Amino acid sequence: MGANLLAPLLAVVLLFQGQGWWGLSIIMTAHALWLVPTLWPQCDWCGKVLSRLPDDRKEVWLTIDDGPDVEDTPQLLNLLDQYQAKATFFFIGAKAQQHPELVTEALKRGHGVGNHTMTHPQYWFWSYGPRAAKSEITTCQQVLTDASGGISPRWFRAPAGFKNPFVQATVEKLGLRLACWSARGRDGVDSDCQRVLERLKRGINPGAIILMHEGRYDSDGERLAPKVLGELLTWLQENDYRCILPT
Template identity: 45%
Template sequence: MPRIPAPHRVPRQPWAWLWLFAASQVAVLALWWIGGWQWGLPALLLTHGALVWATLRPQSPWFSPVLTRLRTDERVLWLTIDDGPSDDTVALLDLLDAFDARATFFLVGERARARPELVREIARRGHGIGNHSHSHPAAWFWALPPRRMAAEIADAQAVLGELAGQPPRWFRAVVGMANPFVAAALRRHGLARVAWSARGFDAVAADPQQVVARVERTLAPGAIVLMHEGAGHGRNVETMRALLERLRVLGYRCVVPEISAA
């Protein structure tokens, strides 16, 4: 199966945002001094709002480069599966084999440590493995302080590297939200951040056809598709089958991209 190049952009200046933000606050103080609160307060809210927006938007490149789609005109896509390994993993692997599809599994370190045989099976069947944090703190990942953020990424990298035989090269933020302290950890481990361009909200939506319809609305050549495993509703495998069937009808192939220079 052919592979499509994907730029692997590790953050080069992970603290550049801090200097820019500090400069913006100096400018805010100057505006406040010159024009009073009528000028200073809106400027303060604008600069802090931009910081929050850059954190909460998965496709934001403000703190670190992020890959959102592959550059190709071919009907290929990068299928990515978050939150494993889980009880769904083997069934998903069998489905992917049946459809001659390849995917990248973004795995959680603690879950991988508990089920090492699944990590090895993913690698054995020729799929990619990415770093998706160590403990998956979904509610607070966006707000983690520097030391905790570094540990989340480093611990998962160590576990996944040991089990898969080589360390991951790709990272996906939990819920896609990467706060300002992610970039330094990515640089330390040579990781590049991946977001997505198409999703169906299958982590919460239990209707396979609804999920597939949502994915299809934003599908295009080179799309990065976000899917999940192990959701509480228990229908991720059924949903994946429906998606793969629809992709076959539409003429799309699922490939694992070849890492290229940025």
């Protein structure tokens, strides 16, 4: 942030010295230092981000965002039981407030529950200042902790993966860790089960972090996430992958 404030001053000085191009370069570099880690989910310039599991064993971390969803979450939990797979649900606080029983159920079955902000402001979260970022994260943390009988989430995922230094500061202050992903099917924008699956499979290798979403419909008007998860778990099993939670 300091670089963003100092850069224009330095640029003006250079302009008066007849070195305008150098000034412009300094401004552009300062903005890149701010924008790149904000808009590139895997970038860790502002602090730690987990984008892959540290080991090269045939293990993956399955993460499911945007729930709880009264139709999808129970089906996903049953599928995970069926395949003895574990996942982390990155829940939205406002939805968890309406269905705290689904938060409890996910934990009871041995899954993880992560913080995915209170209201999921996916278009503007990248631009949030310290107060707004803190409010989104701490309110969700409180809702999930209450629904979990006092167990606080350990992981945070930013909506659409966009985080800025203010988000990172709050995350670290609360003792949370930022979770990103390495394999995604773009199920937030593509409703075709097979295309989503193919993208996911292409991104999966030992240590991959898989990103899925719940609460979406496919092109036939059926629930997308249970379809994708059923086929994905079969494929993972056939290929000797285990779905585990990070330590």
